[in-house]
Amino acid sequence: MHRYSERTILLLLAAVTFTHILDFMVMMPLGPMLMHDLNITPAGFSHLVAAYTISAGVVGLLAAPFMDRYDRRKVLLITYTGFFLGTLACGLSQNAGTLLIARATCGAFGGISGATVMAIVGDIVPPQRRATGMGIIMSAFAVAAALGVPFGLYLAQKFRWEMPFFLVAAFAVVIWVLVFMTLPSVRDHLDDSAIHGFHTFLELIRDPNAGRALMFMSALVMGHFAIIPLLAAYLVSNVGLPEDKLFLIYMVGGVCSALTAPRFGRLADRIGRFRVFAGLIVVASFVTLTIANSGRLPVWGVLVLAGLFFTFASGRFVPGQAILSLAVPSRRRGSFMSLTSCTRDLTSGITSSLGGWIVTRSPNGQLVNYDKLGWLAVAFSLISLWLASRVHVKDVGHPAPAKT
Numbered sequence: 001m002h003r004y005s006e007r008t009i010l011l012l013l014a015a016v017t018f019t020h021i022l023d024f025m026v027m028m029p030l031g032p033m034l035m036h037d038l039n040i041t042p043a044g045f046s047h048l049v050a051a052y053t054i055s056a057g058v059v060g061l062l063a064a065p066f067m068d069r070y071d072r073r074k075v076l077l078i079t080y081t082g083f084f085l086g087t088l089a090c091g092l093s094q095n096a097g098t099l100l101i102a103r104a105t106c107g108a109f110g111g112i113s114g115a116t117v118m119a120i121v122g123d124i125v126p127p128q129r130r131a132t133g134m135g136i137i138m139s140a141f142a143v144a145a146a147l148g149v150p151f152g153l154y155l156a157q158k159f160r161w162e163m164p165f166f167l168v169a170a171f172a173v174v175i176w177v178l179v180f181m182t183l184p185s186v187r188d189h190l191d192d193s194a195i196h197g198f199h200t201f202l203e204l205i206r207d208p209n210a211g212r213a214l215m216f217m218s219a220l221v222m223g224h225f226a227i228i229p230l231l232a233a234y235l236v237s238n239v240g241l242p243e244d245k246l247f248l249i250y251m252v253g254g255v256c257s258a259l260t261a262p263r264f265g266r267l268a269d270r271i272g273r274f275r276v277f278a279g280l281i282v283v284a285s286f287v288t289l290t291i292a293n294s295g296r297l298p299v300w301g302v303l304v305l306a307g308l309f310f311t312f313a314s315g316r317f318v319p320g321q322a323i324l325s326l327a328v329p330s331r332r333r334g335s336f337m338s339l340t341s342c343t344r345d346l347t348s349g350i351t352s353s354l355g356g357w358i359v360t361r362s363p364n365g366q367l368v369n370y371d372k373l374g375w376l377a378v379a380f381s382l383i384s385l386w387l388a389s390r391v392h393v394k395d396v397g398h399p400a401p402a403k404t
Helices: 006-023 031-037 042-069 071-090 096-124 127-158 163-182 197-206 208-223 231-237 242-270 273-293 299-315 316-327 331-360 370-388
Strands: none
Touching: 006 096, 006 127, 006 163, 006 299, 031 231, 042 096, 042 299, 071 096, 071 163, 071 370, 096 163, 096 316, 096 331, 127 163, 127 242, 127 316, 197 208, 197 331, 208 316, 208 331, 208 370, 231 242, 231 273, 231 370, 242 299, 273 299, 273 316, 273 370, 299 316, 316 331, 316 370, 331 370
């Protein structure tokens, strides 16, 4: 097989991540449409969002002991096939029940393939360029937001809500073929004969540094997903954004993320992962509180806040992922990234459901208690900052604080 450059492989993995993120993100702006067409409450919609992440978390936990026993290329191809089939099933769903099952299927396979992508990045990119590599992968979020979600929303408004899922499924087929043709075997982690399923997994969960890293990821995700699932519905119902202008939120936010995520990665490699992470947490907290406590705003005001939110709230995951990827030796990375992925997914699913329980809809159609979610998000974000300072590097010759 032809040996492709590191950057080519990273771009291919970013394309895989693009479909994962688009499949997940497109659910949020579809909230008002799904609540109307399927006659579901905010809590019911939160459960649809949570089905993906909770399923991904449970299956990821079951798969984690075996992640380092196989060629990562084969794992990615198999799980990405399941993700495609689940996404196709979403488009074919006719009611909330079948859509819930389809979302759970997407999560089950999407979670493992997403963890495999992160493990491959950790395997092929050396520590001194790791944050830059993560920045390329995380830029898929920006592309999904700026291009994928607006186009998906256009299809939903022009035709039906099912159309965005058919779009993702079509992308997934093309990308699967490119992965099959381009990605070489990733087997270096198999050279260590000490890697044997549950033995390695037990070593991993007993590692206090890995435990701190998992708690760090949980807090970071909770600080993000406390407000994300109902954000689109909140902007329409409370802030006064016309529903047909929702696509602008994701377009502006995605462009801002595309311009800043790679720069955050390079900055983290240059001056320190923790320093950059801390700065992003502080700014993101102010933006989060501003959005969650906002009154009615003109469209341009909403777009300014959206650009700031996507830039800083999403940008903090770039140095955050780099800190995580260095928390264990390379021989354990596949299991650790799978465990990280399932922790992230379970946490986001629980947090999404929590938001659905806290927020209610008033008789005039506005969402009540969304401001409480903003304060909750900031509290978890600050906890993640403290936990990040406790995670140490294990992917180099000698341990060092993650901030160095």
